Amino acid sequence: MIDLGDDYEVIGVLGQGSFGSVWKIRRLEDGLFFACKSVVYSGMDQQHKEQLVTEVNVMRDLQHPHIVRYIDRHVDKKNGTLHIILELCQGGDLAKKIRDRKRQGRLFSEERIWQLLREAALALNDCHAKHLIHRDLKPANLLFGQDDQLKIADFGLCKELKARDALARTKLGTPLYMAPELVQYKPYGASVDLWSLGCVAHETAALAPPFDEKNAEELKVAILSHSIRNHIPSSYSQLLKTTISKLLHPNPKARLSAADLLSTCNQFLLEKLDCVTSSWSQQQLLSFIQERKSNLDDREKLLDRRERNLDERERKLILREKAENSILVSKTRQTSRTWTQAADQENNFLQKEAESTKRRRRA
Known part of the structure; x- marks a missing residue:
C-alpha cells in the first residue's frame, strides 16, 4: 500500500505495469476521487529519471479536455517513489x-x-x-x-x-x-x-x-x-x-x-x-439546438467549478509553502543564534584562558 500522507485515502489498485502501479484514491478535503500513478525511481538511471521529470512537467502544463488532467504530485523519498495524481477516467481504455x-x-x-x-x-x-x-x-x-x-x-x-x-x-x-x-x-x-x-x-x-x-x-x-x-x-x-x-x-x-x-x-x-x-421539423431542430446548448452550459459550469477548486487548492498550497518557509527561516535563525552563542562562549573561554596564561607568566 502506498503512503500519500494525510491528504488522500487509498481505495485500491486500478492497474499495474512495468513502471509501477495505478491506484484509485480519494482526496479527504472534498471527497473527490482521482487516479495515482506510482513510479519507483530509486533504481532508475539518470536518463529515465529525467524522462520522468519531463512527464510530470508536460502533464502539469497541458490543460486540454481530451488529455488526462494533472492534479498534483507526492514524492516518497523514503521508498524512492513518485506519486503522480491525475484525473480519474472511470470509462476504462x-x-x-x-x-x-x-x-x-x-x-x-x-x-x-x-x-x-x-x-x-x-x-x-x-x-x-x-x-x-x-x-x-x-x-x-x-x-x-x-x-x-x-x-x-x-x-x-x-x-x-x-x-x-x-x-x-x-x-x-x-x-x-x-x-x-x-x-x-x-x-x-x-x-x-x-x-x-x-x-x-x-x-x-x-x-x-x-x-x-x-x-x-x-x-x-x-x-x-x-x-x-x-x-x-x-x-x-x-x-x-x-x-x-x-x-x-x-x-x-x-x-x-x-x-x-x-x-x-x-x-x-x-x-x-x-x-x-434535413427531415426534422423546425420545432425538432430547435429542441435539438436547445438541448445541445443546455449540455454545453452544464459542461461550462462544471469546468468553472473545477477551475475554482484548482484555484482554492493552489491558494492552500501557496499558504502551506509560505508556512513551511517561515518555519525553515525560523529554524535557520535559531540555528544561527545557537552558533553565534557557541562562538561567543568559545571566544570568551579563549580570552579568559589567554588572560590566565599572562597572569601565570607574570607570577
Whole structure:
C-alpha cells in the first residue's frame, strides 16, 4: 500500500505495469476521487529519471479536455517513489473496449470512430502546436472520462522539440504502432503520432491491428513494406478508409497532420448532422439546438467549478509553502543564534584562558 500522507485515502489498485502501479484514491478535503500513478525511481538511471521529470512537467502544463488532467504530485523519498495524481477516467481504455467488441462480434459504429478520431486530433493538435510528441499512442493509452469522452494518457515517452518542424532521433514507442521512420531509426517529427493514431483507428474499425506479425523482424518487414494483414470491413465508408490510409502513409510528409484530420472529421460530422436534421421539423431542430446548448452550459459550469477548486487548492498550497518557509527561516535563525552563542562562549573561554596564561607568566 502506498503512503500519500494525510491528504488522500487509498481505495485500491486500478492497474499495474512495468513502471509501477495505478491506484484509485480519494482526496479527504472534498471527497473527490482521482487516479495515482506510482513510479519507483530509486533504481532508475539518470536518463529515465529525467524522462520522468519531463512527464510530470508536460502533464502539469497541458490543460486540454481530451488529455488526462494533472492534479498534483507526492514524492516518497523514503521508498524512492513518485506519486503522480491525475484525473480519474472511470470509462476504462480503448484496448478493453476493442477486446469486448471482438469477443461479442460487434463492430463500432462509424460515427463513434469519427468521434474518437476528432477528439484525439483535437488533443494532438494542441500537443504539436506546443512542439510535443507523445510517441506512444495506442489503445491502452486512450482512456474515457465523463460522457465517454476520449482522453490521451501516459506521457512517459513524450518528447519536447525546439520547434514545430524539428526532428527527434531516439527510437521509442510500442512496436505495433511504430511509424516506418522510427523502425528505420530515421529522424522523425510529430507525424509519428498520426501514424500511431492511424493504427489505432484501423484497429478500432477492424478489431485487429493493421500489422500484427508474431516477431519483431516480421513486424518490421510488414511495416516497411506496408503489408496490412487485417483489412477494414466493407460496411465502413470509403471516406473513413481513405482517411485511415492517409494516416498510414509511409511518407511522413504526405501523412495527414492533426489539423488536416480535424478538418476531415468535422466535415464528416457536419454532413452526418445535415442528413439527420434535413427531415426534422423546425420545432425538432430547435429542441435539438436547445438541448445541445443546455449540455454545453452544464459542461461550462462544471469546468468553472473545477477551475475554482484548482484555484482554492493552489491558494492552500501557496499558504502551506509560505508556512513551511517561515518555519525553515525560523529554524535557520535559531540555528544561527545557537552558533553565534557557541562562538561567543568559545571566544570568551579563549580570552579568559589567554588572560590566565599572562597572569601565570607574570607570577
